[in-house]
Amino acid sequence: MGDSILDMYLYETNTLLEQLDGILLAAEQADTFSEDSVNEIFRIMHTIKGSSAMMEFNSLMTVGHRIEDLFFIVREKGMDVVPEQTKPELFDMLFQAVDFFRGEIEKVENDQPLSQSIDHIVDKINSLIDKIQGTAAGTAAPAEAAPQPQEEAPAAGVSTVDENYPFGVHVFFDEGSGMENLRAFMLITGVKDYCGDFVCFPDNVETDPSTSDVIADQGFLIWFRTAEDRDSVIPAVKNAGSVREYQPVDAPKPAKEAPAPEAPKADAAPAPKADASPVQAPKADAAPKAAPAQQQHAKESLISVNLAKLDQLLAVVSEIVITESMVTSSPDLKGLRLDNFTKSARDLRKLTDDLQDVSMSLRMVPVSGTFQKMNRIVRDMSKKLGKRAKLTLIGEDTEVDKTIVDAIGDPIMHIVRNSMDHGLEEREADRIAAGKDPVGEVTLSARHTGSEVIIEIKDDGQGVDTQAVLNKAIRQGLAIPDHEYSQKEILNFLMMPGFSTNTEVTEYSGRGVGMDVVKKNVADVGGTVSISSEWGKGMTTTLKIPLTMAIMDGMEVSVGESVFTIPINSIQSSLKVTAEEVIHDPAQGEMVKIRDNFYPIIRAKELFCMDQGCDDIEEGILMWVEAGERSYCLFVDELLGEQQIVVKPLPNYINSFGVKNYGINGCSILGDGSISIILDVVNVYTAAHSAY
Secondary structure, eight states, X not given: OOHHHHHHHHHXXXXXXXXXXXXXXXXXXXXXXXXXXXXXXXXXXXXXXXXXXXXXXXXXXXXXXXXXHHHHHHHHHOGGGSOGGGHHHHHHHXXXXXXXXXXXXXXXXXXXXXXXXXXXXXXXXHHHHHHHHTOOTTOOOOOOOOOOOOTTSOOOSOOOSOTTOOEEEEEEEOTTOOOHHHHHHHHHHHHTTTOSOEEEESSOTTTOTXXXXXXXXXXXXXXXXXXXXXXXXXXXXXXXXXXXXXXXXXXXXXXXXXXXXXXXHHHHSOTTOOBSSSSOOOGGGTTTTHHHHHHHHHHHTSOOOOHHHHHHHHHHHHHHHHHHHHHHTOXXXXXXXXXXXXXXXXXXXXXXXXXXXXXXXXXXXXXXXXXXXXXXXXXXXXXXXXXXXXXXXXXXXXXXXXXXXXXXXXXXXXXXXXXIIIISOSOHHHHHHTTOOSSEEEEEEEEEETTEEEEEEEEOSOOOOHHHHHHHHHHTTSSOTTOOOOHXXXXXXXXXXXXXXXXXXXXXXXXXXXXXXXXXXXHHTTOEEEEEEETTTEEEEEEEEESOSSEEEEEEEEETTEEEEEEGGGEEEEEOOOGGXXXXXXXXXXXXXXXXXXXXXXXXXXXXXXXXXXXXTTTSEEEEEEETTEEEEEEESXXXXXXXXXXXXXXXXXXXXXXXXXXXXXXXXXXXXXXXXXXXXXXHHHHHHHHX
C-alpha cells in the first residue's frame, strides 16, 4: 500500500477526530445531543469504520462500528431513549473512545502494532447499548443491510476509456462514506487477484485526492477486454468494503449507419455513452448532475499540500528576493541614467512583493486548531482534579506560520495543564473566600504585534508563591542563599531543567520535566517565554513568537560600518533632533518629547559595545519604534533605505551566547553580498534597560 494512501487516511481520520472532539464538548456543555450532532457523529463513525476496514486496522474498525451501532439507535429513536442517569457515562465513553482512536492512530504513525485487546472499550459501548435498548447484554443494534447489487439498474453517463476494453463494471460506494478514491484503490487491489488486464476511470485514484469527488458523483468504472474477465471479478466487487451497488455495463458498438430518423435519438443518448440495459437514462438525470458539479468545484477549492513543497516554494521565492536585490543594487549601475531599467525594476519589485505575499500566506494558518484542543485538556482535568473550570479563547483567528503552530502545540498544552494543576485553587471555598467566582478560568489569547504573535496563557488562581520557589531553588543549588533576587529572576527558576515545586508525583506534574522543555521548544522557533504572577490573583505565561521565519520588509540603518535591519512594521517614524531637545532623566536616561509624550533614547553603539559610530545626537538620526507595550527611539548613524530581506537564522554557536536576549533576531544577505543584523525591537528595549 502506497504511503500516499496511508497519509491520506491519517489526515482524514485526525481531522474527523478533531471535529468529533468539538461536537462532544459542545454536547456535554448542553447536556444533550442535538439531531445534527447525532447525525454528524454517526457519519464520522461510519467513515472511520469504513476507511479503517479498508486499511485493515481492525481495532479501529471494531470500535467505530460499535459506536455507529449505538448512534444508529439514538438517530432512529431520538435522545429520549438515553436515560438521564446514563448521559454522563455516555459522554465519558465517547471521550475515552476518541482517546483510543488517537492512541491507535499514533501507533500507525510510529509503525507500531495496534492493540489486540479492545474488550475494555467495546464492553463499555455494549453496556451502554444494552441500557439504551433495555435488552440482554451483548445485543447490538441491527446494522444497516448493504443493498444487493442491482445489475438491472441503468448506467447513464459512463464511457469506456479504451475501445479495446468494452466490458465494464460500474461501482457505487456508500453515500457519505468518504475517501472514495481510497476505496476504489482497495477495490482495484482486490480485482487484481482475479484479473490483471483492465483499465479504470478515474485512473489515478491512488495519487489524486480530487478523484474522490468524481467517484462520489459518477461512480467508479473498471473496464475489461472480455466479458469472461469481467464476470470473474464479480466476487471481488461483492466482497469490497462500502460497495452500495454495482452493475455490468457494455460500451456501445459504433453504428455502421446513422439514418436520418435516428438523429434525434443520438441527441438524447450520445454515441460514446455506455448502456447496461435497453432503458435509456432519463433526461432528468442529466440535470441533477449540475449540482454535484458545483459541489465538486466547491470541494476542490481546498486542497492538501505537502509542507515540504511549500518549503521549496518559499526557498525559491527567497532566492528571487535576494537576486532581485542584487540586480537592482548592483554597483555597476551607479551613475547611469536608465529610465526603462528603473521602471522595469520597479515593476519587478511589485511582482516580487506579490509573489512573497502569496507564498507566505500559503503557510499561514490560524491558531484556532491548537487553541480548540485545550478545551479537552481543561475538561478532562476538571473532572480528574475535581476543579470546576472554564477555558476562554481570545484571538483564535490569529495566523502564524504552519511550522510554528505545530511547534507550540505541546508548550501551550503543558502551560494549560500547569494552570489547572498548580494555578487554580484546590477548593472552591478558598476561591469564594478570596472574592472570586467558584468556577476557575483559564484564558488563552493570541494577538499580533508587528512581526510577532504574542500568546498569553492566564489563570485566575492563587499565583506563584515566589518564596517557596526561591527556597526550592536554594535547596537544589540553583540560587545563592542571602542573595537578593527580583521577582522576575525567581520566576525564571521555574524554567530551569528539573525544577518543580510539587513534592508529589501526579499524572500531570512533579516529574521535573516541564517549563524548561517549554522554553526550549519555543526557543527552537525563535520565540521567548516569560512568566508573571501576583500572589492571590493568578499567573500569566507569555510566549512571543515570530509570525514567520522567512521574508520580511525592513529598514536598513548603519552604525559605524555595521548595517542593521529594523522591521518596517515596528517603525513609527524617523526624526532628527537637536541637543537642546534631549532631556536627561536620572531614572530613564536620555529622553525626547514626541507628540506630547516622552520616549527613552537607546544608543545602538553603546548597547552593542561598538567602537565606531556617532556620539553626537545631532549627527545621527532617531528611529521611533514600537512593538507591543514598548515604544522608544533607537539612535543610529544613518538611514540607508527600505529593503525586502530574507531572514536567515544565526549559527547555533552564536545563538549559544544568548544574542537573542540582546535584541538580535537573525541576519540577512544584502544586495552587495554583505550581512545585515536583524533587530528585535522588544528585546533591544529589554536588553538596554537591563544594561543601564
